[in-house]
Amino acid sequence: MAFAASFRYMLGLPLPNAIELISVRRSFGRTPDLADRVAIAFGSKPTAHVLQAVDGVDLTIEQGEVLGLVGESGCGKSTLGRLVAGILPPDSGDVLFNGEPMADKTKEKTRTGLGVQMIFQDPAAALDPRQRIVDAITEAPIAHELIQRSEARAFAVEALDRVGLQEDSLDRYPHQFSGGQRQRICIARALAVNPGVVVCDEPVASLDVSVQAQIINLFLDLRDSLNLSYLFISHDISVVEHVSDRIAVMYLGRIVELAATADLLANPMHPYTRALLNEVPTLDRPLSEEHMLAGELPSPFSPPSGCRFHPRCPIAMEECRSRAPRLLPLSSGHHVSCLAIHEED
Amino acid sequence: MTRTGLLSIQGLRTEFSTPDGPLAAVNGVDLEIARGDVLGIVGESGSGKTVLGLSIMGLVDRPGRVTAGRIAFDGTDVTAFSEAQWQGLRGNRIAMIFQDPTTSLNPVQRIGTQMIEAIQAHRDISSGAAWQIVREAMVRVGINSPDERLAAYPHQLSGGMRQRVVIAIALLNEPDLIIADEPTTALDVTVQSQILRDMRRLCRDSGSALIWISHDLGVVAQIAHRVAVMYAGRIVEQGATMELLKSPSHPYTAGLMASMPANSPRGQRLVSIPGGLPQLSNMPKGCSFAPRCTRATEACEVPPDLSFISPGHGVRCVFPLHVGAALAERN
Ligand SMILES: Nc1ncnc2c1ncn2[C@@H]1O[C@H](COP(=O)(O)OP(=O)(O)O)[C@@H](O)[C@H]1O
Ligand SMILES: Nc1ncnc2c1ncn2[C@@H]1O[C@H](COP(=O)(O)OP(=O)(O)O)[C@@H](O)[C@H]1O
Ligand SMILES: [Mg+2]
Ligand SMILES: [Mg+2]
Numbered sequence: 214m215a216f217a218a219s220f221r222y223m224l225g226l227p228l229p230n231a232i233e234l235i236s237v238r239r240s241f242g243r244t245p246d247l248a249d250r251v252a253i254a255f256g257s258k259p260t261a262h263v264l265q266a267v268d269g270v271d272l273t274i275e276q277g278e279v280l281g282l283v284g285e286s287g288c289g290k291s292t293l294g295r296l297v298a299g300i301l302p303p304d305s306g307d308v309l310f311n312g313e314p315m316a317d318k319t320k321e322k323t324r325t326g327l328g329v330q331m332i333f334q335d336p337a338a339a340l341d342p343r344q345r346i347v348d349a350i351t352e353a354p355i356a357h358e359l360i361q362r363s364e365a366r367a368f369a370v371e372a373l374d375r376v377g378l379q380e381d382s383l384d385r386y387p388h389q390f391s392g393g394q395r396q397r398i399c400i401a402r403a404l405a406v407n408p409g410v411v412v413c414d415e416p417v418a419s420l421d422v423s424v425q426a427q428i429i430n431l432f433l434d435l436r437d438s439l440n441l442s443y444l445f446i447s448h449d450i451s452v453v454e455h456v457s458d459r460i461a462v463m464y465l466g467r468i469v470e471l472a473a474t475a476d477l478l479a480n481p482m483h484p485y486t487r488a489l490l491n492e493v494p495t496l497d498r499p500l501s502e503e504h505m506l507a508g509e510l511p512s513p514f515s516p517p518s519g520c521r522f523h524p525r526c527p528i529a530m531e532e533c534r535s536r537a538p539r540l541l542p543l544s545s546g547h548h549v550s551c552l553a554i555h556e557e558d
Numbered sequence: 559m560t561r562t563g564l565l566s567i568q569g570l571r572t573e574f575s576t577p578d579g580p581l582a583a584v585n586g587v588d589l590e591i592a593r594g595d596v597l598g599i600v601g602e603s604g605s606g607k608t609v610l611g612l613s614i615m616g617l618v619d620r621p622g623r624v625t626a627g628r629i630a631f632d633g634t635d636v637t638a639f640s641e642a643q644w645q646g647l648r649g650n651r652i653a654m655i656f657q658d659p660t661t662s663l664n665p666v667q668r669i670g671t672q673m674i675e676a677i678q679a680h681r682d683i684s685s686g687a688a689w690q691i692v693r694e695a696m697v698r699v700g701i702n703s704p705d706e707r708l709a710a711y712p713h714q715l716s717g718g719m720r721q722r723v724v725i726a727i728a729l730l731n732e733p734d735l736i737i738a739d740e741p742t743t744a745l746d747v748t749v750q751s752q753i754l755r756d757m758r759r760l761c762r763d764s765g766s767a768l769i770w771i772s773h774d775l776g777v778v779a780q781i782a783h784r785v786a787v788m789y790a791g792r793i794v795e796q797g798a799t800m801e802l803l804k805s806p807s808h809p810y811t812a813g814l815m816a817s818m819p820a821n822s823p824r825g826q827r828l829v830s831i832p833g834g835l836p837q838l839s840n841m842p843k844g845c846s847f848a849p850r851c852t853r854a855t856e857a858c859e860v861p862p863d864l865s866f867i868s869p870g871h872g873v874r875c876v877f878p879l880h881v882g883a884a885l886a887e888r889n
């Protein structure tokens with residue numbers, strides 16, 4: 214795979230996308246909760262509950278690119294991240310890594326599967342409390358025969374050094390570290406298998422502001438030195454804005470807008486993106502009096518028909534109730550999924 | 559508008575006894591809040607914000623204890639109040655809103671029932687009259703179909719809706735002071751901004767004073783007239799919001815602001831504060847921020863006194879920033 218990429222590069226061909234998603238869908242069934250079980254016990258017909266967490270997403274991440282993903286909680290960001298990382302298989306559609314189908318890591322452990330790694334919000338939960346740091350970092354590289362057992366300690370020292378931790382961390386356990394240090398350990402572990410793509414799912418959300426900045430800097434440094442691609446997921450737009458080359462905005466399982474970062478922020482097109490940006494608290498602008506987003510996020514179990522944003526949309530047209538817009542490019546290269554906008558373009 | 563004092567805190571110290579010895583979660587805090595004031599308290603996790611809020615509410619539980627200082631509420635010293643005395647104040651003249659609304663709601667009781675009981679605990683009023691008050695309170699916090707929500711159980715509402723209900727309950731008895739402890743931290747920005755707007759309006763209308771606690775300076779800046787920055791149990795800087803944001807004087811405040819992604823050019827490394835919070839059980843002798851501070855010298859090995867950069871803008875630092883600038887502006 215590495216050979217193929219460098220070969221294409223020598224021939225002056227465009228590099229393949231690191232990640233390509235084609236019409237990817239993933240749903241979850243809801244296990245009946247107490248209220249459902251009571252209703253069923255009293256003779257109601259069990260309602261079939263399926264939730265479309267990711268509903269037909271097309272997306273690419275170029276080599277060396279940081280793609281940011283934002284949206285309200287429950288919109289499907291983590292599910293999309295897990296699909297990209299191969300730790301959750303799609304119901305339909307394709308996830309390609311360097312042009313090849315992504316390994317389904319839930320079934321097979323292959324070396325190509327190592328090419329995409331994931332970092333989670335809660336570093337404490339991601340680490341085994343009984344595993345020493347040296348073992349946490351070298352477990353996968355040894356299992357996949359990337360390194361010899363005899364090299365493990367030297368390898369781990371280097372891996373820790375890359376994330377700013379000292380050799381004396383090797384024989385310690387996760388609880389002996391602060392939250393920021395634990396996230397560094399998770400990053401070192403993810404990078405230990407030389408991935409090309411790292412899915413970062415809210416990687417700084419559980420950290421304090423002053424530590425958050427240290428970890429964001431680490432992500433920026435590693436991207437430069439290792440030419441990594443990131444899918445960088447966060448509900449915090451100021452964080453995503455800072456690290457991303459492009460930003461995708463997600464709403465109820467679908468991408469509603471996708472554009473270069475500067476372009477998206479200077480010229481948000483989708484009414485949802487506009488509302489979202491308007492609500493981000495900043496130091497330089499007081500809270501506007503006007504609230505741009507009506508109502509609450511609809512239940513994902515019964516999403517609105519047509520455009521899923523139409524019940525909250527200030528510019529919704531009659532047509533939006535029945536017809537689902539597609540994510541289409543505008544002349545500016547900005548992609549947006551909105552019938553009202555494409556009508557004008 | 560002249561603002562008269564409502565809450566006055568002097569030298570407040572709240573300690574927890576732990577296996578490693580006593581630990582001061584709140585370590586000498588002074589605060590003054592007037593009627594109608596909105597004070598924001600910012601600090602990173604573990605800085606003592608929640609314990610400060612609980613101390614003001616008389617809710618510190620063992621192994622914690624207020625060990626020093628004085629809290630006066632509307633002229634009455636409440637520091638030595640009995641639990642019975644507290645129950646007359648709490649939920650009535652002082653209300654607290656917590657980050658997790660489920661802790662404040664009874665899961666097996668309908669919302670409406672809980673709200674009516676909250677009123678009747680403090681007022682002799684018929685259930686019919688209470689129901690009217692409850693409906694109005696729901697509408698005031700932006701809940702449009704109150705009857706439907708009042709009939710619901712807490713788990714049937716979204717997180718944002720639950721937090722609105724808790725706010726409606728806090729406002730029921732028109733308290734003089736509301737302490738809101740990170741009420742929007744678990745919510746999306748879209749819901750957060752709505753709640754911030756509602757709280758701002760409600761406090762304006764009712765004249766209630768508000769203490770808004772958050773780890774996010776951006777959120778506090780949206781709502782507070784004054785900001786107090788907390789670090790390791792102490793308030794290290796305090797001032798009018800605009801003034802404090804324009805000229806942060808404590809190196810920690812300046813560092814917090816600088817480390818916000820919006821304050822660095824896109825894609826560039828952020829300014830970060832080296833190191834992490836000190837352990838409360840093993841605090842530095844003098845200024846608790848000194849081990850992380852680039853300006854620190856031996857002079858910082860004694861706890862710094864509060865000094866004033868300008869009227870109302872106080873800082874606990876031997877080498878505050880912007881002092882020259884502030885003085886020049888005043889002259
Ligand atoms: N394993 C699962 N089983 C059932 N539902 C799930 C599962 N994972 C996610 N969901 C649901 O899918 C939707 C999207 O979730 P998620 O991808 O976690 O969103 P986000 O990360 O944007 O908050 C949510 O409604 C969530 O409840
Ligand atoms: N019940 C308790 N027992 C022991 N220590 C406590 C207890 N509650 C809080 N603390 C300590 O008090 C300090 C301040 O906590 P807290 O007020 O919750 O911080 P914040 O709200 O700013 O995140 C923390 O170091 C915490 O460990
Ligand atoms: Mg998520
Ligand atoms: Mg707290």
